[in-house]
Amino acid sequence: xxxxxxxxxxxxxxxxxxxxxxxxxxxxxxxxxxxxxxxxxxxxxxxxxxxxxxxxxxxxxxxxxxxxxxxxxxxxxxxxxxxxxxxxxxxxxxxxxxxxxxxxxxxxxxxxxxxxxxxxxxxxxxxxxxxxxxxxxxxxxxxxxxxxxxxxxxxxxxxxxxx
Amino acid sequence: xxxxxxxxxxxxxxxxxxxxxxxxxxxxxxxxxxxxxxxxxxxxxxxxxxxxxxxxxxxxxxxxxxxxxxxxxxxxxxxxxxxxxxxxxxxxxxxxxxxxxxxxxxxxxxxxxxxxxxxxxxxxxxxxxxxxxxxxxxxxxxxxxxxxxxxxxxxxxxxxxxxxxxxxxxxxxxxxxxxxxxxxxxxxxxxxxxxxxxxxxxxxxxxxxxxxxxxxxxxxxxxxxxxxxxxxxxxxxxxxxxxxxxxxxxxxxxxxxxxxxxxxxxxxxxxxxxxxxxxxxxxxxxxxxxxxxxxxxxxxxxxxxxxxxxxxxxxxxxxxxxxxxxxxxxxxxxxxxxxxxxxxxxxxxxxxxxxxxxxxxxxxxxxxxxxxxxxxxxxxxxxxxxxxxxxxxxxxxxxxxxxxxxxxxxxxxxxxxxxxxxxxxxxxxxxxxxxxxxxxxxxxxxxxxxxxxxxxx
Numbered sequence: 001x002x003x004x005x006x007x008x009x010x011x012x013x014x015x016x017x018x019x020x021x022x023x024x025x026x027x028x029x030x031x032x033x034x035x036x037x038x039x040x041x042x043x044x045x046x047x048x049x050x051x052x053x054x055x056x057x058x059x060x061x062x063x064x065x066x067x068x069x070x071x072x073x074x075x076x077x078x079x080x081x082x083x084x085x086x087x088x089x090x091x092x093x094x095x096x097x098x099x100x101x102x103x104x105x106x107x108x109x110x111x112x113x114x115x116x117x118x119x120x121x122x123x124x125x126x127x128x129x130x131x132x133x134x135x136x137x138x139x140x141x142x143x144x145x146x147x148x149x150x151x152x153x154x155x156x157x158x159x160x161x162x163x
Numbered sequence: 164x165x166x167x168x169x170x171x172x173x174x175x176x177x178x179x180x181x182x183x184x185x186x187x188x189x190x191x192x193x194x195x196x197x198x199x200x201x202x203x204x205x206x207x208x209x210x211x212x213x214x215x216x217x218x219x220x221x222x223x224x225x226x227x228x229x230x231x232x233x234x235x236x237x238x239x240x241x242x243x244x245x246x247x248x249x250x251x252x253x254x255x256x257x258x259x260x261x262x263x264x265x266x267x268x269x270x271x272x273x274x275x276x277x278x279x280x281x282x283x284x285x286x287x288x289x290x291x292x293x294x295x296x297x298x299x300x301x302x303x304x305x306x307x308x309x310x311x312x313x314x315x316x317x318x319x320x321x322x323x324x325x326x327x328x329x330x331x332x333x334x335x336x337x338x339x340x341x342x343x344x345x346x347x348x349x350x351x352x353x354x355x356x357x358x359x360x361x362x363x364x365x366x367x368x369x370x371x372x373x374x375x376x377x378x379x380x381x382x383x384x385x386x387x388x389x390x391x392x393x394x395x396x397x398x399x400x401x402x403x404x405x406x407x408x409x410x411x412x413x414x415x416x417x418x419x420x421x422x423x424x425x426x427x428x429x430x431x432x433x434x435x436x437x438x439x440x441x442x443x444x445x446x447x448x449x450x451x452x453x454x455x456x457x458x459x460x461x462x463x464x465x466x467x468x469x470x471x472x473x474x475x476x477x478x479x480x481x482x483x484x485x486x487x488x489x490x491x492x493x494x495x496x497x498x499x500x501x502x503x504x505x506x507x508x509x510x511x512x513x514x515x516x517x518x519x520x521x522x523x524x525x526x527x528x529x530x531x532x533x534x535x536x537x538x539x540x541x542x543x544x545x546x547x548x549x550x551x552x553x554x555x556x557x558x559x560x561x562x563x564x565x566x567x568x569x570x571x572x573x574x575x576x577x578x579x580x581x582x583x584x585x586x587x588x589x590x591x592x593x594x595x596x597x598x599x600x601x602x603x604x605x606x607x608x609x610x611x612x613x614x615x616x617x618x619x620x
Contacts, residue, residue, distance in 0.1 A: 004233065011230050018223040019254055025215055026258075029267050069371075104475075108526045112369070119365040 035141040036163040040077040046162040055090045056081040068109045089128035095144040110137045110146040164208040166399045188333035205308035213270030224280040227251035272312040283319040292320040309403035315414040315434035334408040342405030349398030352391045354603040360388035363558045374544040376551035378537040386517040387565045422508035424488035481522035
């Protein structure tokens with residue numbers, strides 16, 4: 001009887017240690033989503049320094065509206081580099097949000113652009129399709145990044161460090 | 164890792180099957196361990212960063228289950244047992260809610276494995292499963308790789324029964340063969356039908372303005388894509404489980420041939436419906452209570468179903484939308500609907516289901532209303548234009564194939580040919596499946612494969 005009681009106590013302790021562990025993980029993950037005070041130009045320069053700029057051109061606000069359906073006036077800062085030619089798939093969009101509530105809207109716009117590009121290259125642009133498949137959408141607090149490049153992972157790592 | 168990836172088909176699957184089958188049938192423990200190791204590898208390969216969430220869920224629910232089991236053996240512990248159950252459910256729902264409703268990246272499969280874990284706890288609480296207290300069995304149940312990412316949400320009592328019935332002779336040859344065939348059929352549904360429908364839908368959804376017919380086609384393509392994507396995944400999962408000797412009930416039963424919304428939900432994502440029925444609806448009183456209470460129970464279940472699917476208002480409204488029609492059929496229309504000819508009932512049910520999917524593919528309620536407006540000519544481009552004709556004729560063969568594959572006709576023809584044709588037809592059937600596999604792989608090598616839609620839930 002005593003053993004059973006001790007066993008139950010141990011199970012109870014283990015259970016709440018596990019709850020504490022998952023909560024610590026969640027808090028840690030949420031901290032990674034906090035607002036960054038990093039300067040937009042600094043982040044942009046860091047990100048684009050790692051990309052092959054010869055394959056991209058700067059996109060105007062009108063182009064951002066056309067390709068992403070986003071209104072640049074809605075954000076603190078937004079900047080786009082998009083492919084120079086129709087056969088290019090290299091692209092970077094960096095956004096600094098005014099409010100983190102807009103994260104989902106920006107994510108949806110980026111996903112939609114990615115899907116459109118993948119549809120465009122589906123079936124004939126194998127190299128571009130593979131690049132787009134490896135493209136990443138990263139949202140950290142008030143910053144959002146869409147990157148499609150040969151070295152996507154490296155650019156994302158630079159972005160994370162720059163925040 | 165996805166079932167439809169080349170590394171899964173040509174590396175993970177053959178290696179895991181080979182090692183599993185090399186272990187003598189009587190070595191049940193060794194077989195379980197091998198299956199568990201491969202299941203852990205499978206999950207880590209897909210989402211290593213969030214593996215800790217899965218690990219904590221597995222251990223937390225195991226400890227809770229054991230507490231409940233011990234309390235059930237003691238007298239006068241019913242209240243404590245209930246408190247343990249409630250606190251366990253609360254923690255599971257809280258963690259699931261935080262991941263679903265915060266900006267955190269969603270651990271892959273969390274909605275599915277949390278429901279599996281809850282099934283473990285509930286089945287011990289209600290005494291539905293004979294639990295031996297084995298951590299290995301619990302881990303294998305939750306982590307079993309064919310079902311961990313997107314179900315079917317097999318209930319613990321069913322899995323436990325099969326674990327205790329693993330035959331000494333190992334996996335039966337007939338199970339292995341039928342499992343392999345089912346896996347190929349699932350792959351065919353996903354790669355050759357769903358992905359192509361996805362491309363057709365993607366072209367339409369990227370349009371800013373469209374004529375009514377184009378919007379209708381978009382809705383139809385998405386509805387078919389979702390069915391083939393998820394039922395394809397389920398077939399692959401069930402087939403894989405069978406290759407390892409486990410039987411999982413079917414998750415889809417020709418849902419687009421349902422003649423009512425209630426019937427639709429008996430045929431679409433059957434394991435999720437069964438989960439809500441067994442662990443929410445019936446414990447709340449189910450049908451055996453007053454009409455008002457039944458209404459409350461049904462409304463609660465349908466709101467939960469909506470919330471389970473996603474974190475936007477769209478999913479909540481989608482759940483309410485389906486709940487409304489289920490309640491309407493049950494309490495208002497009743498058997499009067501049987502006076503409508505069956506083909507008309509099927510058509511109306513599909514119309515309701517297809518309209519419901521608009522909530523799924525539009526990002527907001529405003530987007531849903533806008534899309535429905537486009538279906539009725541809100542963009543001022545009329546009912547049809549040249550683009551509509553292009554999207555219809557360009558995908559006509561695919562559309563016809565998809566509609567044909569929605570029903571049981573092909574399955575019945577295949578079954579009757581094999582049954583009547585004897586051994587010769589069995590070889591023909593095997594050859595047809597092999598050709599299908601080759602086509603699927605060829606399509607995948609072309610890098611046009613995309614992930615499963617239900618992974619985001």
